[in-house]
Amino acid sequence: MKKAERIRSQIDRLEEKYKDSGQDLGSYLDGLLYQRYLTYWDYIHLDTLLSLQVPRTHYPDEEVFIMYHQITELHFKLIIHEQRQLVEDRSGNLDFFIERLRRINSYFQALIGSFGIMIKGMEREQFMRYRMALLPSSGFQSAQYRMIELYATSLENLLHPTLRNGQPVPGGLEELYEQIYWKKGATDRITGEKTLTLKQFEQRYTPRFLRIATEVRERTIYDKYLKLPERERHNELLIKTLRELDLNANVNWPLMHMGSAYRYLHREDKVVESTGGTNWKEFLPPSFQKVIFFPTLYSQEETEQWGKQWVDHILNPTSVEYKEYS
Numbered sequence: 001m002k003k004a005e006r007i008r009s010q011i012d013r014l015e016e017k018y019k020d021s022g023q024d025l026g027s028y029l030d031g032l033l034y035q036r037y038l039t040y041w042d043y044i045h046l047d048t049l050l051s052l053q054v055p056r057t058h059y060p061d062e063e064v065f066i067m068y069h070q071i072t073e074l075h076f077k078l079i080i081h082e083q084r085q086l087v088e089d090r091s092g093n094l095d096f097f098i099e100r101l102r103r104i105n106s107y108f109q110a111l112i113g114s115f116g117i118m119i120k121g122m123e124r125e126q127f128m129r130y131r132m133a134l135l136p137s138s139g140f141q142s143a144q145y146r147m148i149e150l151y152a153t154s155l156e157n158l159l160h161p162t163l164r165n166g167q168p169v170p171g172g173l174e175e176l177y178e179q180i181y182w183k184k185g186a187t188d189r190i191t192g193e194k195t196l197t198l199k200q201f202e203q204r205y206t207p208r209f210l211r212i213a214t215e216v217r218e219r220t221i222y223d224k225y226l227k228l229p230e231r232e233r234h235n236e237l238l239i240k241t242l243r244e245l246d247l248n249a250n251v252n253w254p255l256m257h258m259g260s261a262y263r264y265l266h267r268e269d270k271v272v273e274s275t276g277g278t279n280w281k282e283f284l285p286p287s288f289q290k291v292i293f294f295p296t297l298y299s300q301e302e303t304e305q306w307g308k309q310w311v312d313h314i315l316n317p318t319s320v321e322y323k324e325y326s
């Protein structure tokens, strides 16, 4: 097609596109004429992005802390972006399923690989000071972390481990949600009192979490997997990718994260309180919470050993990993 012909055809198509908008194409073409060129910095809202690092103290490492949390939240957003596509997909296309899971795994791997920025990238002395200005906020209040869980699997698999025994929890979705594992983690076992961190988190996000849980009821990624035709359910690559996702989300990321908690909060001689007020040594180890998104993909032994060998390394003071963290 010659240049003039191509332009004519483009104008015809534009006319078709704008004919129902109540404006004629000429007005839109004028707009195009007067519009500024788009720049990189406007396109990605760079100035806004770089204005969001606002420390509360004068300790320089606080900025590292803030930025790494923000980077992680952006990765969480990328993960949710893929999860939503999976949940909403009606094509049932297996390649699409596997490819989105692969992307999610690559985001998690980036996060796992870069956690050293938190573990080794700040001075403990600075951390111990500036964190006092953050009380009672905690990464525990990361809503996106909880959303990743809600999109991945049904509420039954997110209950406190003592309730994950196959026995139905009486009541509906709201009752199930009340028994979710992280609520128990931030509740005093003796008094039953919730930490302030949890109270504020619930107040801010409960309606949204319940909305998502309702929306994805029987449509989570795990549900989608279970509803696949039998032959596809046995697809080796799919199973491998799902298991990788479980390990990334529920063992490897939590362990790297726990590495930072140990590096900064663990002391032989005294208990250092966390900003969120959980009993963090009992709350954080993946082998204690045993969150598993896709439980039927594991043998009983694998389930029993969930995250354990790694935790043994971290808790055992003679291990190499432990020495690195301390």
Ligand code: HEM
Binding pocket: 068, 069, 072, 073, 118, 138, 139, 140, 141, 142, 145, 182, 257, 260, 261, 262, 264, 265, 274, 275, 276, 277, 278, 279, 280, 283, 284
């Ligand atoms: C020096 C670095 C860090 C330390 C010392 C640390 C410490 C902790 C502690 C002690 C908890 C338990 C809740 C509490 O009592 O506060 C926690 C929970 C959590 N933190 Fe961090 N954290 C660090 C970095 C991060 C980063 C970079 C993120 C990324 C968003 C993050 C996200 C989370 C999440 C999602 C939880 C809840 C985990 C769960 O429910 O299993 N943390 N953190």
